[in-house]
Amino acid sequence: MTTIRTSGRKGREQMQQALEKAKLNAKRIVEAEKNAKAQSQASSKVSADTATSLQQKAA
Amino acid sequence: MRAHDFEERHHWIGDSIETESAAFQVGKARALEKLLRFTSPDSDEAGSVVLKHNGEEFDFQIGSRDEVETLLPPNEIVAVLHSHPDGFPHSVRDWFNLLNEPLIDQSHVVSAHRTYSLHKPSNWIGVDIISEGVIEVALSNALTTIAIEQLQQNSNLTEAEFYERATGLMAKQYGIIYRIGERRD
Numbered sequence: 565m566t567t568i569r570t571s572g573r574k575g576r577e578q579m580q581q582a583l584e585k586a587k588l589n590a591k592r593i594v595e596a597e598k599n600a601k602a603q604s605q606a607s608s609k610v611s612a613d614t615a616t617s618l619q620q621k622a623a
Numbered sequence: 624m625r626a627h628d629f630e631e632r633h634h635w636i637g638d639s640i641e642t643e644s645a646a647f648q649v650g651k652a653r654a655l656e657k658l659l660r661f662t663s664p665d666s667d668e669a670g671s672v673v674l675k676h677n678g679e680e681f682d683f684q685i686g687s688r689d690e691v692e693t694l695l696p697p698n699e700i701v702a703v704l705h706s707h708p709d710g711f712p713h714s715v716r717d718w719f720n721l722l723n724e725p726l727i728d729q730s731h732v733v734s735a736h737r738t739y740s741l742h743k744p745s746n747w748i749g750v751d752i753i754s755e756g757v758i759e760v761a762l763s764n765a766l767t768t769i770a771i772e773q774l775q776q777n778s779n780l781t782e783a784e785f786y787e788r789a790t791g792l793m794a795k796q797y798g799i800i801y802r803i804g805e806r807r808d
Contacts, residue, residue: 566695568720570671570705575714582763583785590770
C-alpha cells in the first residue's frame with residue numbers, strides 16, 4: 565500500500581520563500597523593462613534631434 | 624442547500640468538472656465535515672481523508688500541523704482531501720502527490736473558508752515523474768508572473784491571492800482542472 569504525506573510546515577515555508585523570491589524577481593524584471601524603455605526613448609529623442617539639426621543645416 | 628452535497632456546499636469559480644455520482648458527492652461532503660475542525664489558524668492538528676469514488680472512506684488520519692501520513696488503496700482511484708490551517712492552496716508536496724501518483728485523481732485542500740480543488744481530467748495524459756524541485760520551479764515562475772502583473776497593474780494581492788492565481792497558472796501548465804470553492808456556510 566502506498567503512503568503519502570500531505571504538506572505541513574515545510575510546505576508553507578517553501579511557499580513563502582518562493583513568494584518572497586518571486587516578488588524580488590518581479591521588481592528586478594519590471595525595473596529592467598522600465599530602464600530599457602527609458603533608454604530606448606532617450607536614444608529615439610537623440611536621433612530625432614540629430615535629424616532636425618541636419619535638416620536645419622541643409623536648409 | 625443540500626448539506627450532504629459537496630458541490631452545493633460551495634460557490635465555485637474556475638473550471639467545470641464532469642458530473643459525479645451522488646454517493647461520491649456525499650462522501651466528499653462527509654470528508655469536508657471531518658476536516659473543518661482542523662482549518663482554524665491555531666489548530667495543532669491536520670487531517671486527511673482518502674475517498675473512493677463510490678463515496679466510501681478508505682482512510683482518515685489525523686496528524687500534527689506539520690504533517691499527516693495517509694494510506695492509498697493498492698489499485699483504486701481515489702480523491703484525497705486534507706486541511707490547511709493557513710488558508711493557502713496546494714503546496715509543492717500536494718502537487719507532487721497529485722501529479723506523480725496515478726491512484727489520485729482529485730486533490731482537495733480544505734481551508735477555513737475555501738476549498739481548493741484540483742481534478743485530473745478523464746483524458747489527462749499525465750506527466751513524466753517530476754521531482755519536488757521541478758514543481759518548486761514551476762511555482763516560483765508562476766508566482767513571478769503574478770508578481771509582475773501586480774506591479775504593472777499597481778494592485779495589492781494578499782498572500783493567499785498570490786498562491787491562488789499561481790495555482791491557476793500551474794494547473795494550466797499541467798493540464799489540471801482547478802476550482803476554488805467559497806463555502807456557503
